[in-house]
Structure formats: C-alpha cells, structure tokens
Amino acid sequence: MTDSGQFNSELMAFLDASPTPFHAVQSMQQRLQQAGFVRLDESQPWQLQPAGRYFTTRNGSSLIAFVRGTAALPEGGLRLIGAHTDSPCLMIKPHADLYAHGYHQLSVEVYGGALLNPWFDRDLSIAGRIVVSADGQLRSRLIDFKRPMAVIPSLAIHLDREANSDRTINPQNDIKPILLQGGDSSLQAIIAEQFMAADEQLVDYELSLYDCAGATLSGADSQFISSARLDNLLSCFVGLQSLLASDASHTAVLVCNDHEEVGSVSAVGADGPFLQAVLGRICGDQLDSALATSLLLSCDNAHALHPNFPAVHDAAHLPQLNGGPVIKTNVKQRYASNALGAALVKQLAGRCGVPLQSFVARNDMGCGSTIGPISAAKLGVNTLDIGIPQLAMHSARELTGASDPLRLVTLLTAFINSVAPLCVIAD
CATH class of the missing domain: 2.30.250.10 (Aminopeptidase i, Domain 2)
Incomplete structure (x- = not known):
C-alpha cells in the first residue's frame, strides 16, 4: 500500500475496533482469515506446506501468524516481527x-x-x-x-x-x-x-x-493521529499489514504478545513459552540453525521529543513526529539493539527510502523496555528494537505522526521480502 491516507483510515478503524487485547486479536484474526490464512489449533498436529499462511492464538489475547517460506530455513533465516496487544488501562x-x-x-x-x-x-x-x-x-x-x-x-x-x-x-x-x-x-x-x-x-x-472518543487525524494540516492504545496496537497493525504483503520466499513470523505492560511473565507473554513453541513446530530440528541466521524486529513505539519538555531528552537524540521510525538502544539492555541489527535495518531503509531516527535515554534518567530483550534472551536471536515516535505514551489518549505508520510498513515489508541474508560478514 502506498496511499498514506487509505492506510491511516484502516489503522484508525482497527484501533477503534480493538478496545482490549481480546478485541485486537479478534480484529487481526478476521483480517488474516480474509487474506487466506489458516487457523491452527495448538492441541492438534500441524501439517505445514511451503508458501502456506497460518496463524494461531493463545488465551484469545496473544497471536502468532506466519508464512512458511520456500527458502531453506538455515540459509534464509526467520524474519521475525514482535509487538504487544495490551495497553495501560x-x-x-x-x-x-x-x-x-x-x-x-x-x-x-x-x-x-x-x-x-x-x-x-x-x-x-x-x-x-x-x-x-x-x-x-x-x-x-x-x-x-x-x-x-x-x-x-x-x-x-x-x-x-x-x-x-x-x-x-x-x-x-x-x-x-x-x-x-x-x-x-x-x-x-x-x-x-x-x-x-x-x-x-x-x-x-x-x-x-x-x-469512547475514536481515533482521528489531528492538527491544522492533519499531520497527527490521535487515539487511545497507539502503544502498541499501532505496531500490531503495522506488523500485520507487512506480513500480509509477504511474497512467501522466506519464513516470516509476526508475534503479538499480551502482558508486556505488566512484565511479560505469563503463558501468553513474551517471557512465556508461546513463541518458542510455535517456532519449534515451524522449524523442527532446524530451529537452532535457523535462529542463528534470523533477525527479530521488536516494534514498540518510541519517545518523541516533546516541545514543552526538551530537557528530558539526550540532546543528540531527539526523535520527531513524522521523522521516520526510531531505532532504540540502551547499554543496560532495556532495548536489545546492537550494531549488527541496526546496520542491516539501515541498509534496508536506505534501499526503500525510509528515514530513520535514533533514541537513547539520558544517563540520569531511566527508559522503558519492550518484548525485545525478553524474546532475545529466550530465543538467542539477534534483535533490534524499533518503533514509531509518539507523544503522551501511556495516556488515555496518545499522539503520533500521520506519515510514520506507512513508512514502518514499507520498511518491515522490505525486511520480510529481502533476498539479502540477515547477517553481517565479520572480517
């Protein structure tokens, strides 16, 4: 999709239809089934076919959808996208x-x-x-x-x-x-x-x-999207749209976990067994070798510069609304990004014309975290934390730029369909 207006209309409809994680999963499930994805039952054996499109849910509040690529798993790796369905409330x-x-x-x-x-x-x-x-x-x-x-x-x-x-x-x-x-x-x-x-x-x-107020375009020139639950249903929708655009050449997986906002320690959270169990069924005895050549993009919204409070940001890292997706780094591993994953994403962004920004917290302030470090530790997979900048995070109503969601879709779709290996050659 190249029309930002059409994309944002669909995004806002999704946000309005998803007041809880249960409704968000239901909304995603409907879109997947309309696109020909087959629902899988965790209690039953799975028969996966090359280029097959599948999804499964757990507790009705977490969802994993995937396309079984035609490329060999160890060579092509897994193209993983992560987000979460819950929001403070x-x-x-x-x-x-x-x-x-x-x-x-x-x-x-x-x-x-x-x-x-x-x-x-x-x-x-x-x-x-x-x-x-x-x-x-x-x-x-x-x-x-x-x-x-x-x-x-x-x-x-x-x-x-x-x-x-x-x-x-x-x-x-x-x-x-x-x-x-x-x-x-x-x-x-x-x-x-x-x-x-x-x-x-x-x-x-x-x-x-x-x-009750629905998602809407805001600002004198409609430059912003104002809505509840942008953190992190926006990333769920962006990841879903990217997966729907998969060409099935590589195995691509979207995981949307519940309970991120309360620590992820649950049967359906990122610190639980859901993703690892599904990847085991997809990859079988090739899981370890596939993960070694894979990359997980943990997509969760980033802290945009607030014009009334510039002092709370590091002066060299000031993400702007409508400035492009943000790569988030933290040496304490509150974010899982490293130079290898960042270099791969920067190369992809350059090829598809998507601007990127950076966020690092001030040394004298803490920062949030995501499912990225948790999933990286559970799987041992190279992980990058990335997200769209927003204001009023964790409020009853939040604000983001109207240009950035489609940019992130463009980047994630390029990531899923890229023919380049997900690794950097070491000298």
Missing part, C-alpha cells in the same frame, strides 16, 4: 460494585504504568471478555458497550486550590468511575441485560474501561 475488579452517597461506582485496578490524570472527565465505555454458563456448559464471549457508560469527574478547583501545582492521585480512592446515580442495580445485571440470554449465568469476566 483501568480494569474492573471482580467485586466491582461500590455504593456511596447515592452513586453506584466501580472498583478498578490500574493495569500497567498508566498516566492517571488523563482518565478524568472522559466518557468511558466498558469492554472485554465474559464467561457464561448455560446447560452446564461454559462459553466465553467478547463484549463492548460502545457508548459512554462511566466517568471519573475531577474535583472542582474551588475545593482543591493546589490542583494545578501539587496534585497527586491515590489509585485506590480517587479513580472510582461513576456508573449510575441511585437504584440498586449491579454491573452483572447491566451486562446480563445487554449481552446474555435469559438462561445464561455470568460466571466471570475480564473487563476494562476505555475512552
């Missing part, structure tokens, strides 16, 4: 209903390193997964109210004169969304009324709140 606790001073509120838990201030005074909806029982059988179901259901109002400035100079938020006491005024209803009853049959019982749920 407010998740609803199992015993959700709170009643105080005539209001029905919700008890929530902070998922990941969320910026809490932006969650106030927004129209919030509810989405996620429920498990219901009927006739002795359990069924899981995705739900999304798709309309404003709750709000966390700010305290008036007259009652909090220090709000603009010294405001702190207690995550236990201060972020209880208001769901209703009066009445004796429950969240379970509200769910049942809209999403369940009369003979069904609600057994459990995994639900979160999200900003």
